[in-house]
Amino acid sequence: MYRPLLGITMGDPAGCGPEIAVKALADSRVYERCRPLLIGDVKVMSDALRIAGHPEVKINAVSSPRDGKYEFGTIDVHALDLVDMDSLVYGKVQSQAGEAAFQCVKKAIELAMSRDIDATVTNPISKEAINLAGHHYSGHTEIYAEFTRTRKYTMMLAHGDLRVVHVSTHVSLREACERVKRERVLDVIRIANKACKDLGIEKPRVGVAGLNPHAGENGMFGREEIEEIIPAIESARAEGIDAIGPVPPDTVFSKALGGWYDMVVCMYHDQGHIP
CATH class of the missing domain: 3.40.718.10 (Isopropylmalate Dehydrogenase)
Structure with a gap:
């Protein structure tokens, strides 16, 4: 059975997205149905493993979807160096978190448009944070519309x-x-x-x-x-x-x-x- 390759965005690194991703990918049934590729920051995802209580899960940093292992017990991360962990404050709206979240979504769209992945899955973002970072969108829908050059669309x-x-x-x-x-x-x-x-x-x-x-x-x-x-x-x-x-x-x-x-x-x- 073909397992589609899914690009999963990290979401806002100060929010719940990384933890949600870790908990989902700690379920072996996910790997029976797809090949999940987390798009985000390795440092953030490593800390999410600690927070979620899954020290047994490993991180495999990759620069291309082709390099993923896609095996249960390992989270393949399309590594984007986006976050300064020393200044990141969990639970707080902040510019660097909004920038990181936006760049993950943009990368997911790019990978899908180039056919390197089969579909995208998005974790939560803070609309306030991405606007604070200078990206003036009201949500994922509008970001996807612009970067897929879609004129007429709806959620x-x-x-x-x-x-x-x-x-x-x-x-x-x-x-x-x-x-x-x-x-x-x-x-x-x-x-x-x-x-x-x-x-x-x-x-x-x-x-x-x-x-x-x-x-x-x-x-x-x-x-x-x-x-x-x-x-x-x-x-x-x-x-x-x-x-x-x-x-x-x-x-x-x-x-x-x-x-x-x-x-x-x-x-x-x-x-x-x-x-």
């Missing part, structure tokens, strides 16, 4: 048969409402439909959540559904996409879990993340 979250995509993510709720525009909603419906097909769903059903309570109740509680969301759904249906909605946000996810929809288009961050 997708999935658990079993519950899948959601977002019209907006890391912005204020006030700005999120302002971003509910026909063209953006239509773009996300198209992306949702294609993602379902890429996952092997031949005839996707895309449920589109409303923005307002009761999906606006025909304009009683807001007009975004009438002026922006419904026109986007109608355009999508004209393209042959089975888009349904707008569905009241308080019922759309239970319906999705019940098999009514293969994907739900959500209007803002918490609407999609909470379910």
